[in-house]
Amino acid sequence: MTPLVQLTRPSRAPKATVACTINGQSVQVSEGTSILAAAATIGVTIPTLCWLETLTPVNACRLCVAEVKGARVLAPACNRAVESGMEILTDSPRVHLTRKLVLELLASSVDLSCAPELTALMDAYGARPERFGPPAPANAAGTKQHAVAGHHAPPDPAFAATTSEPPTVDNELYVRDYAKCVLCYKCVEACGTDHQNTFAIAVAGRGFDAHISTELGAPLPDSACVYCGNCIAVCPTGALMAKREFDLRAEGRWQPEAQHAADTICPYCGVGCTLTLHVQDGEIVKATSPMDNAITMGNLCIKGRFGWRFVQSTTGR
Amino acid sequence: MDTRASSEEQLAVDRVLGAPRSPWDGGARGSHRDYHTASGGAARRAERTMLLPALRALQEHAGWVSEGGLNYVCERLDVPPAEAWGVVTFYALLSTSPRPTRMLHVCDDIGCRQRGGLALCAALRASHGEPAVHEAQGHAVDLAAGQAAWMTSPCLGLCDQAPAALVTDAGPEPVERLLGRVSASAVRDVMAGRALLPDASASPARPQQGSAELVLLARAGTVDPLSLDAYRAAGGYAALARAAQLGPQGVVTELVVSKLAGRGGAAFPTGKKWEAVAAQQATPKYVVCNADESEPGTFKDRVLLTDDPFAIVEAMTIAGFATGATQGYVYIRGEYPLAAERVAQAIEAARRAQLLGANVGGHGFAFDIEVRRGAGAYICGEETALFESIAGRRGEPRNKPPFPVQVGLFGKPTVANNVETLVNVLPIVRHGGAAYASVGSGISTGTRLWCLSGAVQQPGVYETPMTITLAALIARAGGVAPGRTLRAVLLGGAASTFVTPDQLEMPLTFEAARAAGASLGSGVVMVFDDTDDLEDHLLRIAAFFRDESCGQCVPCRVGTVRQEEALHRLKHRRTIGSAADEHALLAEIGAAMKDGSICGLGQTAYAAVESAIKSLGLFSASRA
Numbered sequence: 001m002t003p004l005v006q007l008t009r010p011s012r013a014p015k016a017t018v019a020c021t022i023n024g025q026s027v028q029v030s031e032g033t034s035i036l037a038a039a040a041t042i043g044v045t046i047p048t049l050c051w052l053e054t055l056t057p058v059n060a061c062r063l064c065v066a067e068v069k070g071a072r073v074l075a076p077a078c079n080r081a082v083e084s085g086m087e088i089l090t091d092s093p094r095v096h097l098t099r100k101l102v103l104e105l106l107a108s109s110v111d112l113s114c115a116p117e118l119t120a121l122m123d124a125y126g127a128r129p130e131r132f133g134p135p136a137p138a139n140a141a142g143t144k145q146h147a148v149a150g151h152h153a154p155p156d157p158a159f160a161a162t163t164s165e166p167p168t169v170d171n172e173l174y175v176r177d178y179a180k181c182v183l184c185y186k187c188v189e190a191c192g193t194d195h196q197n198t199f200a201i202a203v204a205g206r207g208f209d210a211h212i213s214t215e216l217g218a219p220l221p222d223s224a225c226v227y228c229g230n231c232i233a234v235c236p237t238g239a240l241m242a243k244r245e246f247d248l249r250a251e252g253r254w255q256p257e258a259q260h261a262a263d264t265i266c267p268y269c270g271v272g273c274t275l276t277l278h279v280q281d282g283e284i285v286k287a288t289s290p291m292d293n294a295i296t297m298g299n300l301c302i303k304g305r306f307g308w309r310f311v312q313s314t315t316g317r
Numbered sequence: 318m319d320t321r322a323s324s325e326e327q328l329a330v331d332r333v334l335g336a337p338r339s340p341w342d343g344g345a346r347g348s349h350r351d352y353h354t355a356s357g358g359a360a361r362r363a364e365r366t367m368l369l370p371a372l373r374a375l376q377e378h379a380g381w382v383s384e385g386g387l388n389y390v391c392e393r394l395d396v397p398p399a400e401a402w403g404v405v406t407f408y409a410l411l412s413t414s415p416r417p418t419r420m421l422h423v424c425d426d427i428g429c430r431q432r433g434g435l436a437l438c439a440a441l442r443a444s445h446g447e448p449a450v451h452e453a454q455g456h457a458v459d460l461a462a463g464q465a466a467w468m469t470s471p472c473l474g475l476c477d478q479a480p481a482a483l484v485t486d487a488g489p490e491p492v493e494r495l496l497g498r499v500s501a502s503a504v505r506d507v508m509a510g511r512a513l514l515p516d517a518s519a520s521p522a523r524p525q526q527g528s529a530e531l532v533l534l535a536r537a538g539t540v541d542p543l544s545l546d547a548y549r550a551a552g553g554y555a556a557l558a559r560a561a562q563l564g565p566q567g568v569v570t571e572l573v574v575s576k577l578a579g580r581g582g583a584a585f586p587t588g589k590k591w592e593a594v595a596a597q598q599a600t601p602k603y604v605v606c607n608a609d610e611s612e613p614g615t616f617k618d619r620v621l622l623t624d625d626p627f628a629i630v631e632a633m634t635i636a637g638f639a640t641g642a643t644q645g646y647v648y649i650r651g652e653y654p655l656a657a658e659r660v661a662q663a664i665e666a667a668r669r670a671q672l673l674g675a676n677v678g679g680h681g682f683a684f685d686i687e688v689r690r691g692a693g694a695y696i697c698g699e700e701t702a703l704f705e706s707i708a709g710r711r712g713e714p715r716n717k718p719p720f721p722v723q724v725g726l727f728g729k730p731t732v733a734n735n736v737e738t739l740v741n742v743l744p745i746v747r748h749g750g751a752a753y754a755s756v757g758s759g760i761s762t763g764t765r766l767w768c769l770s771g772a773v774q775q776p777g778v779y780e781t782p783m784t785i786t787l788a789a790l791i792a793r794a795g796g797v798a799p800g801r802t803l804r805a806v807l808l809g810g811a812a813s814t815f816v817t818p819d820q821l822e823m824p825l826t827f828e829a830a831r832a833a834g835a836s837l838g839s840g841v842v843m844v845f846d847d848t849d850d851l852e853d854h855l856l857r858i859a860a861f862f863r864d865e866s867c868g869q870c871v872p873c874r875v876g877t878v879r880q881e882e883a884l885h886r887l888k889h890r891r892t893i894g895s896a897a898d899e900h901a902l903l904a905e906i907g908a909a910m911k912d913g914s915i916c917g918l919g920q921t922a923y924a925a926v927e928s929a930i931k932s933l934g935l936f937s938a939s940r941a
Contacts, residue, residue, distance in 0.1 A: 059716045059870075060870050060915075062870050062871050062872055062913040062915075063871075073911070074913055076716060079716060080718075094908075097905065097908055098908070100909075101872065101908075101909030101913070102913065105871055105872065105876055105879060105906075106875065108875070131893070131902060132902075148412075149407055149409045149411075150693060150864045151469070155878070155881055155882045156885075157886045157888075157889045157891040158891065160879070161878055183869075201399055202397070202399040202403035203403050203711065204403045204406040205406045205407070205868070206866070206867060206868050207863060207868045207877070208863065208874055208878045210867070210874065213399065215398035215399040223399070224398070
């Protein structure tokens with residue numbers, strides 16, 4: 001697959017070529033190529049969730065697993081490099097079962113209503129999350145934050161436990177909704193060394209109680225957060241969402257199909273980031289930057305991402 | 318978040334990290350000159366390895382990690398507070414809310430559960446209320462109510478002396494003790510704040526003590542574990558001298574010839590591992606002794622660590638010599654305070670005798686060892702999670718490949734061996750790999766330590782060649798009590814399988830276990846008789862895996878939850894569909910965990926459940 005963005009300086013040394021087969025088809029790629037990228041060269045698409053072109057693979061979701069002949073367990077296609085002679089199956093019964101279960105386990109514990117790609121995949125894989133029982137009533141706010149590692153209450157046989165908690169609305173710019181979080185680590189990576197180097201959030205807690213947290217679980221305004229919103233940009237499930245979108249959704253007025261996107265240049269500083277303004281009913285409702293933009297790689301700062309309301313200010317004229 | 322640490326907290330941290338050098342690492346702000354220097358770079362980032370020791374210091378001092386204390390540690394080590402928070406909240410023995418100075422952790426895991434552990438918990442519930450977990454579960458700790466609180470604990474590795482408990486006393490002189498054969502009156506004394514009995518791991522069951530057949534346990538209980546002279550008089554350091562004669566390649570060759578396989582559970586050929594690390598160009602290289610023995614029912618490493626600590630120091634030194642590694646770490650589970658103390662003393666004594674340091678024993682190579690203590694996380698026994706823990710990060714396992722022999726601790730080539738595996742190195746080097754391989758058969762060479770517990774009359778660690786049958790081994794431990802019948806054996810640990818009474822004639826070799834669809838795991842032989850409630854034990858195993866999953870990958874994080882829920886539905890006869898439907902659902906969850914999880918925890922979390930349903934016929938009844 002052609003990279004969206006050249007993240008590293010290309011090595012001058014020519015890379016060795018390795019040959020493998022994917023679903024029986026011979027493939028030749030340069031050394032170090034992932035199974036995911038190698039499959040893409042022959043048009044084989046492997047579903048991903050925690051993988052993103054602009055971030056270091058964490059291999060946490062296990063949706064992209066592939067079967068490597070002779071290996072004891074499945075391999076994460078997003079990060080396993082192709083080796084010479086590998087025989088790879090991307091849609092064997094084992095692969096299919098694990099992907100189906102990953103989708104079911106997620107959908108039974110997390111609200112995927114803002115992740116249409118995942119719901120489409122669930123149909124494709126025949127995932128039926130209701131097999132685990134009816135979802136448990138929502139947890140109180142802060143349940144995960146206050147959980148003690150290594151301890152949990154005995155399960156209620158009537159319900160399937162979920163990560164559901166009321167959304168955390170503690171600032172005017174964005175909302176954290178743990179009920180929608182699949183723990184893909186993308187926001188943590190975007191906040192950390194992959195993009196922003198702010199380190200305001202990290203994974204805290206353990207096991208099913210693991211969750212994304214600020215230091216001491218503090219409200220965002222008391223944390224190290226600089227409100228760049230680059231975590232929102234990479235969140236695949238709407239667990240992190242701009243407050244404007246959250247409010248419009250709550251009012252039932254969020255209509256992506258009625259929106260159009262207009263590219264422009266951020267007016268604030270000399271970097272000149274490309275801004276994509278999402279407009280609904282003549283009103284800007286969201287600002288993003290294209291992932292394949294060589295300057296931003298999808299990132300912005302607080303001004304570019306949130307500082308557009310003056311455009312449609314109706315007061316102080 | 319700018320709360321500051323108390324001066325006592327700062328001192329507690331400084332005792333571990335040394336005093337701050339400048340305002341850049343937490344020191345007082347002095348003259349403007351302090352700001353004319355820079356602080357950062359790889360060396361500064363490398364200091365993060367002291368994060369867990371510093372957090373432990375806070376916990377031991379105050380009984381919890383306060384906001385101010387955490388801030389101070391972050392300043393000292395240049396760690397982002399959000400990431401440090403992620404680390405604190407990862408470990409069961411670190412608390413993020415105030416706790417009484419004395420905490421009693423009562424084991425309610427499978428080894429202790431029906432040997433008095435549950436009765437102790439019931440008595441504590443009656444006298445002191447629900448365990449002190451968190452207000453979210455409705456069990457807030459009332460600090461005013463008393464000086465002590467209690468919690469349940471996963472296996473404490475004291476199954477030879479069940480029921481077991483761990484007591485921690487926070488303060489300027491922190492105390493940690495493992496207590497064995499805990500009685501109701503002992504619990505009352507602990508909760509009343511009375512002085513504690515000596516650590517029970519100082520006096521393990523030593524059923525074969527003095528027997529000439531012992532190799533690994535030859536010194537245990539007969540040679541003073543605190544005396545280097547006594548260790549040398551009993552043959553200690555003869556192996557290092559022999560290693561020096563053989564040379565690094567010669568040592569590796571003997572190991573390959575011995576066919577020694579790892580004793581931690583994965584049974585990887587040790588010689589092959591050392592060979593691979595020796596061949597690596599990258600430096601520095603590391604030796605890591607995995608003493609995070611936390612597999613329920615396993616306590617053999619504890620006996621080696623407390624009874625024969627010099628053997629571990631010597632074996633690690635040989636590993637350093639053979640592979641070119643210059644630094645070793647012993648990572649000891651947080652629940653083994655005496656083991657950590659004894660190994661630290663042994664390291665100190667070896668250093669004084671120049672058996673560690675710049676020129677080990679005059680043999681012309683450098684090697685040193687540091688003790689690191691865990692803080693309550695089974696997953697840190699997974700080698701790559703252990704590396705992450707040492708590096709000051711959350712104990713989340715890495716994907717493999719790359720394997721530790723190439724990319725291990727701090728990203729460098731690393732030999733990671735279990736305690737028992739390392740102790741096996743000594744007789745191999747001393748008497749040759751061929752002599753070692755003459756004991757046992759096939760790839761199951763040498764002697765092995767077995768952790769006999771549960772419904773046997775004489776629980777303890779037993780050492781035998783691997784050709785012994787399961788029946789003979791259980792007979793050695795006195796078998797089940799008169800009038801009882803053996804119902805099942807959990808062989809290898811909670812991550813392994815149950816075997817049935819008709820499989821007892823199986824020799825305990827890797828080959829025979831594999832043929833029987835079983836695994837020797839970490840040498841656990843936990844016996845259950847007809848009075849044991851096996852379904853209850855299985856629910857505890859399922860709860861254990863849910864508690865100990867790191868939470869990184871979906872199959873394990875959610876799969877262990879769904880597995881436990883399905884078992885509870887079966888237990889309470891509230892199945893979705895028939896029992897067979899639930900079994901089929903469990904099998905699918907199990908297959909996804911086995912195939913899709915990042916590490917061995919998720920990959921084996923269904924093993925015991927599967928065997929209990931299929932071989933023991935548990936949970937076969939549908940909705941009533």
